Amino acid sequence: MDYENLEPDVIKLLTKHFTSGRKGRKVEFVGVHYMASNGTTETCYSTWQTREASAHYAVESSGRVGQLVYDRDTGWALGDFDANCKSINIEHANLADGTVTKACLDSGAHLIAAICKEYGLGRPQWGKNMFPHKHFMATSCPGQLYGSQKDALESAAQHWYDVMTGAAAAPETPETPLPAVLSGFADLDADAWYIGAVELCVREGYLKGYGSGRFGPDDALTRAQAVAMIANYARADLTDYLEPYEDVSPNPWYYEAVCWASDNGVIVKADKFRPDDAATRAEVVAMLHNWSGGKQAKGEPTGYADWGEVPDWARQSMAWAVERGVVGGAGELMPTKGCTRAEAAAMLANLSKE
Structure with missing residues (x-):
């Protein structure tokens, strides 16, 4: 501007x-x-x-x-x-x-x-x-x-x-190898595999860092963070919601996002949501798949030695994610592993390519 x-x-x-x-x-x-x-x-x-x-x-x-x-x-x-x-x-x-x-x-x-x-x-x-x-x-x-x-x-x-108005000098551009939008994070490596995906997610407001100047690329993504990330990605209207889980009260920062996700089928309605638990890669993939419309993949992927570790409830979602290029580039799916914040950023960046 x-x-x-x-x-x-x-x-x-x-x-x-x-x-x-x-x-x-x-x-x-x-x-x-x-x-x-x-x-x-x-x-x-x-x-x-x-x-x-x-x-x-x-x-x-x-x-x-x-x-x-x-x-x-x-x-x-x-x-x-x-x-x-x-x-x-x-x-x-x-x-x-x-x-x-x-x-x-x-x-x-x-x-x-x-x-x-x-x-x-x-x-x-x-x-x-x-x-x-x-x-x-x-x-x-x-x-x-x-x-x-x-x-x-x-x-x-x-x-x-x-x-x-000329009362102060214009700010100098800091000499840093990080993209400008990531300059406030001290724990990011400009040469890391995730940097482009994290830059996209921070710039577009899909993910944010912590108040201490950290992004936490290797931190576990909590289930609450996963839902908020998808709500931000979907540019969801969070003004109308219903209380869906007994362990999600109206006070936490993620309340509206969880309600939106429950009402729109991104997450399955149940008694508990477990907002502070680490989200597995299979869980994040399933949330993204649900938000994207739940379309079936053409078939199960081949060439992944750990395909047998994918839970039954996540198989269609994981097959869709592989077919769409959301996951699987490294030849491993790691479905039960806790999803890191950098990995979640990469999933969204891959989904955004289409």
Whole structure:
């Protein structure tokens, strides 16, 4: 995006569900929102063409910025028409736990700074020229952007405002062999087999790291993480759900993702979900297969010495995964082995190729 001129990466303008002009009002603040899904500009467009709501910009997990309503017009974003007339509103793609990716936060902050500079609003500050959606109505929006990431968004917006107004020097590009989106992780090897897959998954918001600056490529993927990963990959709408398991209460970060997965057949409904257990490779493959529609493979694969270790319930899924190239490139399936986070990233990257 060209922030200096407020020119987004993509323009996909709505044809309805906004108001032309601003009823004589001037822009006074930026409204901050989240999508309640790991969405894109295109998914926002599809939703708002059929729902009476809209915002001016959408920021995706990859950092891509799209515009859906011109700045000069009024978006239907805050549930308060007067506030809508005085604001420019930004939607952010979010992960299953309500947070946004580093790339999304940085692009959103840069966009807030650019809007504040363009319309003479001053240095970005919560409660002054930045307001969360929940300030105007009872809602969880904008998720962790007004929770655990509240200070980070404000700080980044202020940094970019200082850079754009000449009050601070532009940041130097760090000399690192890692892809830029992975620069915050100290435990990744730029030459490792998984680096391309991890880069894709982090950039698109399918997987995220830990707060300590770790991605944990060799850590076991938990069943909760597996479900959240697939929900992020599916860009699932996590706003409507039912409580499916007795060991999954409404409090954990993965609750909505588990409910979505249960309602959509990604996981089998049962009494227990075991969210903190390590997911086996067969379990992750079965979840991906279920989400992809459960199509049958043409036949059982050959050339795998450990095919006999595949559980009966996972055989169709594993055969599908081999046929699609999701697993099996190294000649081993390792179905009962705990799936690492790097292996899960590779499965998603392989699935994304088609």
